[in-house]
Amino acid sequence: MKLDRLAGLDVRIAGGTDGEGAGEGPVVVLLHGFGAPGDDLASLWRVLAVPPGTRFVFPAAPIALGGGYGDGRAWWWIDIEGRMRESTGIIRDTNEIPEGLAAARAKVDDLLGEVQEALRPPPGKLVLGGFSQGAMLSLDVALHSERSLAGLVLLSGTHIAAQEWETRYERRRGLAVFMSHGENDPLLPFAIAKDLAEVLRARGLVVEWMPFRGAHGIPSSVIERAGVFLVRTLGGADGH
DSSP states (O other): OEEEEETTEEEEEEETTSSBSOSSOOEEEEEOOTTBOTTTTTTHHHHSOOOTTOEEEEEOOSEEOOGGGTTOEESSOOOHHHHHHHSSSSOOOTTOOOTTHHHHHHHHHHHHHHHHHHHOOOTTOEEEEEETHHHHHHHHHHHHOOSOOSEEEEESOOOOSHHHHHTTGGGGTTOEEEEEEETTOSSSOHHHHHHHHHHHHHTTOEEEEEEESSSSSOOHHHHHHHHHHHHHHHTSSOOO
């Protein structure tokens, strides 16, 4: 794994022919969640089953939280403690458009452009995904961007910007999506994630939905199924 800087973000690049991103294989970009350090998902490159030569990019979000979050970072600010006092679940209003979402979206879209220039994945062999806040952002980027994507990996995310997203699903009709969510997630309600999966299906995206017994995390069962998804998706036809 090597450290680099793309689109103004610190990134970790792994996989490929040398473990540091060399080669001409597919590329998977994974965005960490709120409050996590930049390398939070980096260990996944060693455990996800992927086509030979696949490269991984793990960007660190631009906002350093500091304080009680230590090395934690964020794509946009969330007042978790305040929201937990108000109710169970960080996000219950699916129409909410978080302040900072547009800036984060632009940053990630720029990142994807620089990833394509630097790593040159084959056409249609780029997957975007993430965990929690990173999953929300990944879907938002996919719905706004014109970039070709082979698929999305959305781990324990939720539904935001519903009215805005509704106008953009058509452009991603047929896109392969893997979604997982814990049935006992105390932060992002399971029911909202399940409803989002149904919305995506109804709008023509091809969704593989994986509920699991657990809370807000990425258990081994999800890693296994996500690997199967990546092999199938990156080994198939060009993306949308």
